[in-house]
Amino acid sequence: MYAQMIKSEATKEDPEMLAAFQARIDAGEKIEPKDWMPEGYRKTLIRQIGQHAHSEIVGQLPEGNWITRAPTLERKANLLAKVQDEAGHGLYLYCAAETLGVSRDELTEMLLDGRMKYSSIFNYPTLTWADMGAVGWLVDGAAIMNQVPLQRTSYGPYARAMVRICKEESFHQRQGFHVMMAMVKGTKDQKRMAQDALNRFWYPALMMFGPSDKDSVHSAQNMAWKIKMNTNDELRQKFVDETVPQAEYLGLTVPDDTLNWNEETGHYNFAEPDWSEFFDVVKGNGPCNTDRINTRQKAWDAGKWVREAMVAHAEKKRARDSRSVRP
Amino acid sequence: MSQLFEFLLRQGDNALVLGHRMSEWCGVAPALEEDIALANTALDLIGQTQLWLGYAAEVEAAGRTANDLAFRRDAYDFRNMLMVEVPNEDFGRTLMQQFCFDAFQVPWLTALTASSDTRVAEIATKSVKEAAYHLDRSAKTVIALGDGTAESNARMQTALDYLWPYTGEIFADDATDQAMAKAGVAPLPSSLKETWQKTIVQTLSAADLTQPDSTFAHSGGRSGMRHTEHLGHMLATMQVLQRSYPSAVW
Ligand SMILES: [Fe+2]
Ligand SMILES: [Fe+2]
Numbered sequence A: 001m002y003a004q005m006i007k008s009e010a011t012k013e014d015p016e017m018l019a020a021f022q023a024r025i026d027a028g029e030k031i032e033p034k035d036w037m038p039e040g041y042r043k044t045l046i047r048q049i050g051q052h053a054h055s056e057i058v059g060q061l062p063e064g065n066w067i068t069r070a071p072t073l074e075r076k077a078n079l080l081a082k083v084q085d086e087a088g089h090g091l092y093l094y095c096a097a098e099t100l101g102v103s104r105d106e107l108t109e110m111l112l113d114g115r116m117k118y119s120s121i122f123n124y125p126t127l128t129w130a131d132m133g134a135v136g137w138l139v140d141g142a143a144i145m146n147q148v149p150l151q152r153t154s155y156g157p158y159a160r161a162m163v164r165i166c167k168e169e170s171f172h173q174r175q176g177f178h179v180m181m182a183m184v185k186g187t188k189d190q191k192r193m194a195q196d197a198l199n200r201f202w203y204p205a206l207m208m209f210g211p212s213d214k215d216s217v218h219s220a221q222n223m224a225w226k227i228k229m230n231t232n233d234e235l236r237q238k239f240v241d242e243t244v245p246q247a248e249y250l251g252l253t254v255p256d257d258t259l260n261w262n263e264e265t266g267h268y269n270f271a272e273p274d275w276s277e278f279f280d281v282v283k284g285n286g287p288c289n290t291d292r293i294n295t296r297q298k299a300w301d302a303g304k305w306v307r308e309a310m311v312a313h314a315e316k317k318r319a320r321d322s323r324s325v326r327p
Numbered sequence B: 001m002s003q004l005f006e007f008l009l010r011q012g013d014n015a016l017v018l019g020h021r022m023s024e025w026c027g028v029a030p031a032l033e034e035d036i037a038l039a040n041t042a043l044d045l046i047g048q049t050q051l052w053l054g055y056a057a058e059v060e061a062a063g064r065t066a067n068d069l070a071f072r073r074d075a076y077d078f079r080n081m082l083m084v085e086v087p088n089e090d091f092g093r094t095l096m097q098q099f100c101f102d103a104f105q106v107p108w109l110t111a112l113t114a115s116s117d118t119r120v121a122e123i124a125t126k127s128v129k130e131a132a133y134h135l136d137r138s139a140k141t142v143i144a145l146g147d148g149t150a151e152s153n154a155r156m157q158t159a160l161d162y163l164w165p166y167t168g169e170i171f172a173d174d175a176t177d178q179a180m181a182k183a184g185v186a187p188l189p190s191s192l193k194e195t196w197q198k199t200i201v202q203t204l205s206a207a208d209l210t211q212p213d214s215t216f217a218h219s220g221g222r223s224g225m226r227h228t229e230h231l232g233h234m235l236a237t238m239q240v241l242q243r244s245y246p247s248a249v250w
């Protein structure tokens, strides 16, 4: 999931208004931008949608890393189209966040100065072409687990953005799986790259769902507001249950000695990721945190003159047009 | 090498090399809308590459594919014009480069829709719609950035001054061009110079930019005689997997 550890913001509004608001959510109504909403609901959503949007944008980088090295024209076009979709997802999500009263530029500044985060997964490097398979298969795959239920989230603009996004994410997941298939059917080197990619991305993919949240107060509030639809553990289990057979089909070994099918529960038993590594990454100490933000900062700074020129041109044009229509 | 093969390589290599340059912006463009638009352009150009190089491979009939032509030739076998291989430097140069190319590509592909070679005509018919869209966008962006601020105007003028000596190569007819014209496959590039020039003048004047006086023209890309140093680096990146793992199927 692209939104990890979203705390719910404290709300101190009139209890009657709050109760009426909760009743609307319980009745399955969508909350729209002009509707009354608790301050905490609005702030929590900004944080969650913003983090999701940032994840799409920073998420362009690990795959963008291979666009110029894609091995065939077809793969190059597919990868480019995929990364372009992610930019589009970022755009829909920033638009959804803007309905809550925060601008895209404000959100971008918050990403760059560290006040807002993006998913921990994008702080891992992509080192071989097989990573383009692993990222699509595992990372988009994990994102789907979280985003499919979010199509039913209580905030209308967010739910509608999710509907558009989910269609493309499942396409990405299949595309990633096909890259993996070509690799495992290929030469010894290609098989080695495929296994290596799974080894490196398995645990970071499990971390995408966030630490176990069954005891979290925030989680309970966010679930009541239908901002969060499932617990982290539920989604992680679902991901493992769906992904392990796919790994078997590919002839790859999931890097977990403890992995086994549990007849009683009807689920796989699996090893938890190393949560101390997760917290290191979240704190900024992942393999790529600094490079990712530096890349975004550099692009933002280098693009400043373009953004300013576009605004200046639009203003000049408006002024010219209004002069010319005057009699 | 047959003249038709040579001609097709020129079309395919222009699209491939410029498409590659555009794709380098993915994830780092000045704004999300520009990021998406540049990726769109790159995708169109890669699609056109597949068509041109696919046909080139058929004409060559030596068992090579479009991918072999893209990923297994060295710089001296590339036939793109020099203008499309220069590095991005900044967003202004990229857009100016795209614009100077599009301003030629639209009349060029329009003429190719009437080619005596039906495959050429088919590819041109499909590509010209994309090129018209690219030109509309690149011309508007050049105007916006030329007109915008003092800084953006200066940057666009710098980009234009840098690229200008590379534009002459587009219209320098050679033996391949003569052969294609004679066979009715394509017009002489020089015959489109006036049309190109008109688009350039109109756009530059709206953009408050000055066309450089110099008529000097670099050459060597379309013939493959002398590419810039930049192409080799692009190919080193682009071809790394095909070169490192020659027996792999991706
Ligand atoms: Fe996405
Ligand atoms: Fe997403």
Ligand SMILES: [Fe+2]
Pocket: A086, A140, A168, A169, A172
């Ligand atoms: Fe995706």
